[in-house]
Amino acid sequence: MPNLLQLQHIRKTFPGVVALDEVSFTIAAGEIHTLLGENGAGKSTLMNVLTGFYAPDQGNILLDDQPVRFASPRESLSQGIGMVYQHFMLVPAHSVLENILVALQNVPLLFPRRQLREKIAQTIADFGLELDLDSPVWKLSIGAQQWIELIKLLMRDCRLLILDEPTAVLTPQEAAKLFKVLAKLKQQGKSIIFISHKMREVMEISDRVTILKKGRSVTTLESGEFDQNRLAALMIGNDRIPEWQKSLPFSDELVLEIENLAVRNDRGLADLDNFSLQLKKGEILGIAGIAGNGQKALAEALTGLARVDSGKVLAAGADITRSCARSSYIAGIAHIPEDRKAIGIAPDLSLDENLILKSFRSARFRNGFFQSRRAIRQNAQEKIEQFAIKAGPSGSPVRLLSGGNIQKVIIARELSERPQVLVALYPTRGLDIGSAEYVHKVIAEGAGDGMSTILISEDLDELYKISDRIAVIFRGQLVGYVDPATASREQIGLMMSGEVPA
């Protein structure tokens, strides 16, 4: 196969960080090439260099063996390179149609709406998708939003498509559909760069895999040369995967009781409806369910972010549904939110400051009336070491960290107050194997110390591995509990679609 794109000795630094040190690899025409690397290895940065968002400090890019330089996304796009970004490039307030129209090339000043509309609808249908063109984007699920991004690229006839962790936001069914679409594109001779942390997927679809580590391309492997273990070993290198053991059986003491909880969302629809749940001390309770069935509302109701319409939440016997006691108890309920950047961190504050957001009043971090810079810095250093956070230069805004490292910052902060209950929403979404394993270890160790966890996840592997019990949620109601030691995947799958076990 001829080479479509060659990257040679790419280097990119940001103030105080070397994001890419020395990256070289090639993309052949018509292949699916996977980029694998830990969080912070530089994958997103590299892709941003390819799409013209970042200007590399050094290195060459050859397209069809001709040297090219992308000064802007516009130039990269015009050469047929398109990307589905991790944070979608959509305007939530605009309709699906407008979001696609704006990405089209060579459209006359006054667009022939009907004609274009038909063309777009045709493309959507060709790939077996369904999208309401007139609906505003904010109303759509994250999965559907990702399809819009893909349609944009398909309409532009891109030769090289880059997908940055596309499956992190998809249900297994949607992911399967995506792979079908990718296979079809490959047949048409398009090249695809695929980024994912899910080994099973990588094995399934990659023709070649390039491994990136600490800003360097380590090696490229042809299909047949790699298996899951080899890839994991190469990616992690000398870093050890943390080891942990499931904690001992939990006690029978109830720490949290939810009775007939109902929560309505902004649009007045019921997110939770007559939902009941019991959590025991030291237990890891997995909540299985397809995203959008009330998981977020559950987490928000427990952590005081959503208003409860009816029902009760009892913590160690005390009613905390609405009472003031609740706000004081909130200190005992830690939360790992789904949307990390929006509610998990204060993006423009530094790492040090983000780590004490919940405990800045504590005497430890104060010096009389003032903050104690030294104590705050020291605390940060401890956490960076303990949680293996790859931090940038001290004092830079935390939003500059890669997604996985932001997640570690949140976890480090939430656990620092030794909570009674941890409510974790998709805590390992988008994390590399090492980091995901680390999160599991932290939760399991916490359970050993008596912390109870509500682990909300779509990933059945994760739930099986770490939960003591699994509760299944469907349309805002509890379908039932199962024991991961005995229940089959099929059984849980059926319950996730609402079937109550006999």
Add this chain to the structure above:
Amino acid sequence: MLEILLDATVRAGTPILFATLGAIINERAGIINLGIEGLMLIGALSGFAATFASGSLFLGVVAAFVAAFIAGSIHALICVQLRGNQIVSGLALTLFGVGITALFGRGLVGQTIEGFERHAVPLLAQLPLVGKAFFNQDWLIYFSFLLVIAIWFFLYHSRWGLNLRTVGENPTAADACGIPVNLYRFLAVACGSGFVGIGGAYLSLVYTPMWIENMTAGRGWIAVALVIFASWSSFRALGGAYLFGGVTAMQLRFQAMGTTVSVHILQMLPYIFTIVVLVISTLRLQKGASQQPGNLGLPYDREDRK
């Protein structure tokens, strides 16, 4: 009586209408412009000076547009290219406008010119009640009608308009689609400022055809508030500007009738009205009816982490 009041409403509302439309174009690109008051003054003085020197009202309008376009370009340079603070830059522009017009306008105080004449639109001017007020007016007022429609059409039916809205909502997304974000922002700020300048010129060429120091008397600030009231829509801007014009016309009427209420209180009415409008429209914003461009007030840096 009602006809006269309506007529006065349209005339008092037109300068604010131009200014509000200009501000909307700025904000649709994501740039806040608090320099509206200064830009109106710059437009008013340049328009008056050009007409006074050349005798041509048309040249006056062009001069107002060009002068405000140039002054707006300073704001654009600071906010778009240099990614400076938009609030500070806008306030500085207003102070600059007030100062420079006072300085260069000294020689023109007391001079007069022949303002725009009325031209009746055939048929339409015969409509009962509204005919005279809306269709027996001067060219600038007709131009403002046209501009309201043109802006709406541009924003919602042209490719450039869609690009502009995308730039204001999410510049990163616009960039990823290949839209030159900075160019759009720059032109939107500069052209928007130009229209604000025409609003100022309406004061000095038509409303009171002469130059008076600080003759805008806070109308620019009212336009800034009306942008929110209008939810960034040109048609609602028309409504908002005429509401303000109506209150102004009425208070002038009361003054003419010689009420016992203090003139100062009467003159306050349009401004009090603006505050009330702002409170109401802000309440509405909070209820989620927001049309505010998603990235309003934020500078765009391509290399910043997304």
